[in-house]
Amino acid sequence: MQSAIDIKKLYSDYVKTLETYIMFRISQRTLELTPELEAKNRKPINLSIGAPIQAPPQLVTDVLKNCLNEPGISAYSTPKGEKFFLEAIAARMKTRFGVELDTKTEIFSLIGSKEGLANIFRCLVNPTLNEKDQDIILIPDPGYASYAEQIKVIGGKAYPMPLTYENNFMPCPKTIVQNLEKEGFSSSKIKALVINYPNNPLGATATRDYLKKIVDFCRERNILLISDAAYADMYFAGQEAPASILEFEGAKDIAIEFHSLSKPYSMTGWRMGWACGNKDAVGILGKIKSTVDTGLFKALQKAGAAILTSPEGDEYIKKSNAEFQKKQEILVKGFKELGWDVDNLIIPKATFYLWLPIPARFKNSEDFCNQLLEKAGVVSVPGTGFGKYGEGFFRLSISPGEQALYEVIKRMKEDGFTFN
Numbered sequence: 001m002q003s004a005i006d007i008k009k010l011y012s013d014y015v016k017t018l019e020t021y022i023m024f025r026i027s028q029r030t031l032e033l034t035p036e037l038e039a040k041n042r043k044p045i046n047l048s049i050g051a052p053i054q055a056p057p058q059l060v061t062d063v064l065k066n067c068l069n070e071p072g073i074s075a076y077s078t079p080k081g082e083k084f085f086l087e088a089i090a091a092r093m094k095t096r097f098g099v100e101l102d103t104k105t106e107i108f109s110l111i112g113s114k115e116g117l118a119n120i121f122r123c124l125v126n127p128t129l130n131e132k133d134q135d136i137i138l139i140p141d142p143g144y145a146s147y148a149e150q151i152k153v154i155g156g157k158a159y160p161m162p163l164t165y166e167n168n169f170m171p172c173p174k175t176i177v178q179n180l181e182k183e184g185f186s187s188s189k190i191k192a193l194v195i196n197y198p199n200n201p202l203g204a205t206a207t208r209d210y211l212k213k214i215v216d217f218c219r220e221r222n223i224l225l226i227s228d229a230a231y232a233d234m235y236f237a238g239q240e241a242p243a244s245i246l247e248f249e250g251a252k253d254i255a256i257e258f259h260s261l262s263k264p265y266s267m268t269g270w271r272m273g274w275a276c277g278n279k280d281a282v283g284i285l286g287k288i289k290s291t292v293d294t295g296l297f298k299a300l301q302k303a304g305a306a307i308l309t310s311p312e313g314d315e316y317i318k319k320s321n322a323e324f325q326k327k328q329e330i331l332v333k334g335f336k337e338l339g340w341d342v343d344n345l346i347i348p349k350a351t352f353y354l355w356l357p358i359p360a361r362f363k364n365s366e367d368f369c370n371q372l373l374e375k376a377g378v379v380s381v382p383g384t385g386f387g388k389y390g391e392g393f394f395r396l397s398i399s400p401g402e403q404a405l406y407e408v409i410k411r412m413k414e415d416g417f418t419f420n
């Protein structure tokens with residue numbers, strides 16, 4: 001007799017509890033509500049997506065178009081990246097951060113930094129479902145939603161490092177270790193510590209002293225330091241340029257850094273980035289990648305190499321950062337009118353995010369964001385989407401145009417979303 005078909009029974013224990021990624025959940029819900037919202041003149045305005053929406057630099061599209069007929073362009077590349085791409089990355093790391101890298105051993109191309117992060121976690125974690133036996137990766141909380149799920153799905157423990165107003169978004173690693181021990185976890189299980197400055201969702205940056213302290217901490221304990229530098233180039237005029245972790249003495253002994261072309265050049269869909277730093281960490285990441293992917297389309301690498309090494313790239317970044325700053329001012333002013341105490345909040349000087357408290361009358365951040373969507377058609381992300389320390393806050397992405405931002409404030413006023 002044939003047994004009843006049930007594909008779900010075949011799932012591994014590690015994926016059974018996996019959630020659909022928060023951003024897809026939000027976009028599905030927005031899609032469902034769109035007809036109803038349009039009918040009441042509240043067509044959704046999307047402030048949830050972590051992506052710039054302007055066109056990428058002209059240079060990248062020109063180079064891409066012009067090389068499409070070159071002989072061999074359509075053949076497999078190498079997972080590591082073509083020599084010219086790796087050299088362009090090395091040149092960029094040198095001019096932007098003063099960091100010298102060996103293209104043979106210290107750089108590896110990525111199909112976006114999200115992929116690279118998932119794969120480095122796989123290199124570190126011995127899978128088990130028993131929480132107290134799991135290898136631990138310390139992650140920022142609030143932090144990029146993918147870290148926790150990527151670690152969970154491979155049978156590891158993502159342990160949160162709270163980024164709070166009190167610690168100025170720079171948690172003390174020693175205190176984290178003490179807390180973890182108090183909760184019955186063993187610090188000997190800590191394999192890696194993730195930092196992300198400038199941070200998504202807070203837009204927070206770190207001081208050089210703090211970064212140095214983190215390097216020393218990881219060196220003392222033999223913990224891999226994973227620096228997610230996806231927003232390294234997204235900072236406002238007059239601010240100190242965010243550092244690469246590899247600028248700090250001894251960092252190359254213990255750190256791997258993830259960079260992305262997605263945000264600075266509005267190339268999110270191109271899926272391009274790189275990992276660099278400690279040669280063993282880069283090497284093991286490369287081994288995994290060579291078994292699961294075969295690198296980036298060569299034409300993309302040509303365009304990426306061109307923008308990384310041309311002045312047009314920096315001009316583009318400067319111009320779009322200035323636009324984000326202007327749009328942030330519009331929103332901050334608007335929220336002040338709506339009653340938010342913006343003078344006593346930390347307003348980001350980097351990234352394109354705004355992180356604000358929810359008014360006290362709402363049950364929680366999810367409730368606030370749901371009502372904001374259902375009534376005003378404004379799409380935002382609840383703070384808890386970024387970890388448990390995000391409760392009480394919501395994130396807005398300031399990527400839409402100025403008119404849309406004015407409209408957001410107008411609708412919030414009309415629909416009763418004032419702070420008090």
Ligand SMILES: Cc1ncc(COP(=O)(O)O)c(C=O)c1O
Pocket residue numbers: 050111112113114115144196199200228230259260261262263268271272273
């Ligand atoms: C902190 C952070 N890291 C990494 C990524 C992944 O970017 P990509 O895979 O496009 O390079 C994102 C995207 O939102 C992010 O916010």
